[in-house]
Amino acid sequence: MTTSFTSPLPEELDTLWERRMELTPDHTEAREVIVGAVDELDAGKARVAFVDDATDEVVVDERAKRAILLSFRVLAMQEAAVGDFQYHDRIPLKTRLDGVRVVPGAIARWGSYLAPGVVLMPSFTNFGAWVGSGTMVDTWATVGSCAQVGENVHLSGGAGVGGVLEPPQASPVVIEDGAFLGSRSMVVEGARVRTGAKLGAGTILTSSTRVFDAESGEELARGEAPAWSVCVTANRVKSFPGGDFGMPCLLVLKRLEAGQEHDKLALNELLREHGVNA
Incomplete structure (x- = not known):
């Protein structure tokens, strides 16, 4: 991540990342922060990476990737169905x-x-x-x-x-x-x-x-x-x-x-x- 780039996602993700091994679906407050961050990605208000027009370099938003990885810690497995197709995923x-x-x-x-x-x-x-x-x-x-x-x-x-x-x-x-x-x-x-x-x-x-x-x-x-x-x-x-x-x-x-x-x-x-x- 370049020094000039500031992630639009909350700083709290950095703290959650440090304690990621202890997180579970029971951590409601952490889940709200993480789900909110992924929703920003889903809506296109944040993104994992982009090309910096000034430097022509690819800039990575580490918080965005951390939010994605953290979601696997705080989302429970759920069943879903589309017609006859059955799914089981987080x-x-x-x-x-x-x-x-x-x-x-x-x-x-x-x-x-x-x-x-x-x-x-x-x-x-x-x-x-x-x-x-x-x-x-x-x-x-x-x-x-x-x-x-x-x-x-x-x-x-x-x-x-x-x-x-x-x-x-x-x-x-x-x-x-x-x-x-x-x-x-x-x-x-x-x-x-x-x-x-x-x-x-x-x-x-x-x-x-x-x-x-x-x-x-x-x-x-x-x-x-x-x-x-x-x-x-x-x-x-x-x-x-x-x-x-x-x-x-x-x-x-x-x-x-x-x-x-x-x-x-x-x-x-x-x-x-x-x-x-x-």
Whole structure:
């Protein structure tokens, strides 16, 4: 957490965190504070992380993550039912869905924020996640705990955005505005997909993934898909005592000018040229 950032959530969460091992559902006052904090996340009045416009760094609100973790200490297991489907959990489903399209089969947990204009196909959005307006979470896609997904993003079928809860200061996955994750792509371990970046189908990006520019061969920042780029998973040969092996990396095939939209036909042709689909 940067020194200039002040969490909108109550300081009392810090005290409760220090005595978390003793908390139970019987601690009514603590539960009220914690539930109130998670309600702020659910309403979008607080969030686990955001990109600081001044520094371009991801800022993590440790109190927000602590509130989520503390809720597991103070919420009792409860039974719930949706038709014939039976559930037994501490965390209820999300009920604040104003302006959100939720197709049958989609699941979003309380404590996640869905902005008006979000479309959820049968998918899963976990505790503490943030999803911006105009974003589609397509069929069988997952938005992990505390993941931050911007506006007008498309998470294609089966795409996985990883979650993170512990340690509290760890940075979650951040998918910035206008990004596109191709089918079965996986972005995990606090990796970052910057504004307007497009990932081809099956692309894997972790915080330690090496990133290379296909035109220059230059190595770029690890664990980040550059803004306004088209990226795919590739292999880079590395020598070991037992032989030479292809190690996975992210390959930047093309870059656009900032704010320039990808022509969908040209994008599909580019990906197919390299044996990848969108």
